[in-house]
Amino acid sequence: xxxGSVNSGTNSRTDESLGKGFNTALNSSDSLLTxxxxxxxxxxxxxxxxxxxxTDTRNxxxxxxxxxxxxxxxxxxxxxxxxxxxxxxxxAKDILRIKEVTVEIFNSxxxxxxxxxxxxxxxxRIISNKLDEQSDKNHSIPNHLQDTDxxxx
Numbered sequence: 001x002x003x004g005s006v007n008s009g010t011n012s013r014t015d016e017s018l019g020k021g022f023n024t025a026l027n028s029s030d031s032l033l034t035x036x037x038x039x040x041x042x043x044x045x046x047x048x049x050x051x052x053x054x055t056d057t058r059n060x061x062x063x064x065x066x067x068x069x070x071x072x073x074x075x076x077x078x079x080x081x082x083x084x085x086x087x088x089x090x091x092a093k094d095i096l097r098i099k100e101v102t103v104e105i106f107n108s109x110x111x112x113x114x115x116x117x118x119x120x121x122x123x124x125r126i127i128s129n130k131l132d133e134q135s136d137k138n139h140s141i142p143n144h145l146q147d148t149d150x151x152x153x
Contacts, residue, residue, distance in 0.1 A: 038069070053071060
C-alpha cells in the first residue's frame, strides 16, 4: 500500500497541515486515511469532507465520480469511510485546485505477515541447500571405490 503526501504552493500553513495529515497515514497499518485524517490533510471541516465524499445511501459502493472524493471499497454500510492517499491528492489537485500536489510513496514497514513469509523463505533456502549438499554426496564417487574401478579396468 502506498503512503502519500500532498504539498500545496498556496501558503505555508496549508503545506504544514497537508504534510502532517499524510504523516498520520504512515502510522496506520493499512495506509488508508480516515475522515479525520482527510479533514486534517485538506484543512477542511468534517462537514465539508462529508459533502465532498462520493457516498450514496442506496448504493454501498457507488461508481467512481471524478468530481467527488471517492472512498475505498466497503463490504458493510457500517464500515468507516477510508480513502487512499492518491485519491485524496487527486481530489486536492483537480477539485480543490491546490497547486503543486505531490504524492510521495514510501516503503511500508514490515508487517507480521511479511516477517513470517521471510522466515519461511529462509527456512526453505536452508532446506534447499541441505538437499543440494546431500545430492552432491550421493553423486560423488568415494576415493576408495574410484581407485578399485581404475585397477579393475
